[in-house]
Amino acid sequence: MPGSLYIVSTPIGNLKDITLRAIETLKEVNFIICEDTRVTSILLKHYDIHKELISMNAQSESRKIPHLIQRINKEESCALVSDAGTPSISDPGLRLISEAIKTNIKVVPVPGVSALVTALSISGLPTDVFVFEGFLPNKKGRSTKLKNLAEEERTIILYESTYRIEKLLKELSEFMPERFLVICRELTKKFEEVRRGYPKELLDSFKDSVNKGEFVVVIAPSRLRE
Numbered sequence: 001m002p003g004s005l006y007i008v009s010t011p012i013g014n015l016k017d018i019t020l021r022a023i024e025t026l027k028e029v030n031f032i033i034c035e036d037t038r039v040t041s042i043l044l045k046h047y048d049i050h051k052e053l054i055s056m057n058a059q060s061e062s063r064k065i066p067h068l069i070q071r072i073n074k075e076e077s078c079a080l081v082s083d084a085g086t087p088s089i090s091d092p093g094l095r096l097i098s099e100a101i102k103t104n105i106k107v108v109p110v111p112g113v114s115a116l117v118t119a120l121s122i123s124g125l126p127t128d129v130f131v132f133e134g135f136l137p138n139k140k141g142r143s144t145k146l147k148n149l150a151e152e153e154r155t156i157i158l159y160e161s162t163y164r165i166e167k168l169l170k171e172l173s174e175f176m177p178e179r180f181l182v183i184c185r186e187l188t189k190k191f192e193e194v195r196r197g198y199p200k201e202l203l204d205s206f207k208d209s210v211n212k213g214e215f216v217v218v219i220a221p222s223r224l225r226e
Helices: 020-028 037-046 061-073 094-102 115-123 144-151 165-175 199-207
Strands: 005-007 031-034 052-055 076-079 106-110 130-135 155-160 181-185 193-197 217-221
Touching: 005 020, 005 094, 020 106, 031 037, 037 052, 037 155, 052 165, 061 094, 094 106, 115 155, 115 181, 115 217, 130 165, 144 165, 165 199, 165 217, 193 199
Parallel strands: 005 076, 005 106, 031 052, 031 076, 130 155
Antiparallel strands: 155 217, 181 193, 181 217
16 A cells, blocks of 8 residues: 555544454554554554554644655555544644645545544434534634524534533523533443433533543534424
8 A cells, every 4th residue: 555645533432443444454554643652552452453653733743744745655655543533523634634635645535433423323413414613712702603603503513521511511501592402422432421401401410420531512403493
């Protein structure tokens, strides 16, 4: 597999949620680019894969891309993975992929699990059309974004961290009090949890529990308001 960049999806929790093709690709490439070598090493060890790992995160992406492109152009095959899920979807990788395309490097998808699709598939909310917003801005523009989303006619999918889930639910109680929510935590992991309800009642339930891990929040479209 000379001179190609493989975009490989990895499990979001359960290590068995990986395709046979992904395992095969990781075994055959010359090296693997990942967010955190410690995280990716766990997956590789599980499947007895021994490859050179190169870390690349949002802070180091611009600095490392020229060298990585150079290596691939020298007919080395490479796999790009994230800590969990599909690379470049709210994770580093977009710049590398764009640069590879510009330099005529073949970019090959090796599809698999994605947290947003996993959550949407079990939400029970409309899936014919939806909008994925990823993580909302921490501060600047956050209120404006929420005001705009309050009128969104499609199902909305957001990502949120442990540290801001209560803040988000407070904001949704203000901007979208009548919109039904499905909140997924630790998908495919041991403590997987799915909660359903309206912002205020979910906020009250989260105040009384210890929440760890990242969340996927699925918001019903405005047309489903009661």
